[in-house]
Amino acid sequence: MLGTLGQEITETAYLTARTNTKRYRYILRYFYEQYQRTNYWLQPEEILSGVRTMGLEEDYDMEKLQADLSQLEGWKSLTAQHDSTRVTTIEEYLKKRYRYMMTPYAIEIERLVIQLENVKGYGGSLQPSKLQEFVRLAKAIRWWSQVRSEVEAVELWDELIDLFKDLNERASDYIASLNSKRSEELFATEQFLAYKDSVLTYLQNFIQVLQNTAPEISELLLQAKQDSYSTARFLHQVVSAKMGMPNLDEPLSAEQWEERINSQWRNVERWFLGTKQESSLVSLLEQMAKDTIFKVVRSAIRIQEKGRSGMSRQQELEQVGRWFLQTESLEEAHELYAYTFGLYETRHFFGEHAEDNGYLDETSMWETTPQEFSLPPRGHQGRPRNTNTAPVIARKNNPVSLQAYLKKKQEEESLIETYVNRGSVLMSELGVVSKGERQQLLSWISRCLANKNLQFRTPDGIRIAMPNRPNLDRTILVCEDGELEMPNYTLYFSREGEPS
Known part of the structure; x- marks a missing residue:
């Protein structure tokens, strides 16, 4: 079968022939136009007249046409049939006049060539x-x-x-x-x-x-x-x-x-x-x-921003300047400036807390003393010389911080010992709790929720667990510093080795 994978398609040879390519394309284009008009079988005289009308050179004669038709037939772009319809003598019959028709491959190839000639882009549409x-x-x-x-x-x-x-x-x-x-x-x-x-x-x-x-x-x-x-x-x-x-x-x-x-x-x-x-x-x-x-x-x-970047704002600034000249007081000028230019870009500074204020992780920023921060000069003349600085003393070795930490651990151990003796704690049954107790309870609840089995153990071997209750009632936990609405959790406390 022609055109199967791995075989040469000879029907396309007329498009890339080394010689006479122009003549071959004129002939096949004329055949295709006649095919669209349902005129399938063509006589050589009709073909010669047609290609000349299409613009082929005037010196193109019947001898050259016959040679081209034979070549196209050899490439299987045309098929020939003996024409005996107008034969009147034996001599005319022996000359074997032929008429020609395009093969199916040649029709599809020429149709594709016409489509390629009209391609200006991808085209297409969304319908x-x-x-x-x-x-x-x-x-x-x-x-x-x-x-x-x-x-x-x-x-x-x-x-x-x-x-x-x-x-x-x-x-x-x-x-x-x-x-x-x-x-x-x-x-x-x-x-x-x-x-x-x-x-x-x-x-x-x-x-x-x-x-x-x-x-x-x-x-x-x-x-x-x-x-x-x-x-x-x-x-x-x-x-x-x-x-x-x-x-x-x-x-x-x-x-x-x-x-x-x-x-x-x-x-x-x-x-x-x-x-x-x-x-x-x-x-x-x-x-x-x-x-x-x-x-x-x-x-x-991007195009709009590019256009704005090159825009001159001279007229706008001149108008702003006239407004400033019309202000009657300094306060009015300040207000106009605020409306026109807004605030300057803010700068944030971060420093170490003083070691004598008992700083802990739980300390609120509103409860600490203000910090003083010295801004060094920005010029290179104001830069300090390189000097050996004293080693930084770790905060954990500071006596004040260590004392506060030990006090906090003692309160936590006392609280957990109380709950272990009780066995369980229901949030709605608690009275007014202190700030530290509230923080500790929320910390334990958070650690339980972070585990799949809803429980954890403290370093001292105390097991703290919560039951799996998907739909809990809500309660109000009353604290010294306010009220907290939360699910009515129950915490169970037990020592290592005791039944849970």
């Missing part, structure tokens, strides 16, 4: 109406009735496949056009701002329809996939109808038709449902459209 039409066709296949004829089945199938191909190709081409190099260059120019809104509206409308129709189509295809008997019956009717159509150019067996139809159906399912290895192509199309919207908006913002 939401096709998605809505696809919903109708998917419903018809999903609820296909056995009593309907094979003719209706094949008509529905051809309409579905044509719509699917058109939707897939046009959408992919349009997204590709927006991501092409030419579009990237256009996005960087100010002319792009003129139709930015129309592009965004076009993409947003398509995404909106896609989000409304794609889940419905996917659900219909998934139901059809699960109802394999009904779907197989429909596809079998399509195969039977295809087999009943006479096709002299490409006769296929029932198995070949079945494989082709099933393969096309799997492509439709893969486009909307995806596979275990990859997501659906319709979701990728949606994401590509969203990414394109983001790129369009970002490009428009």
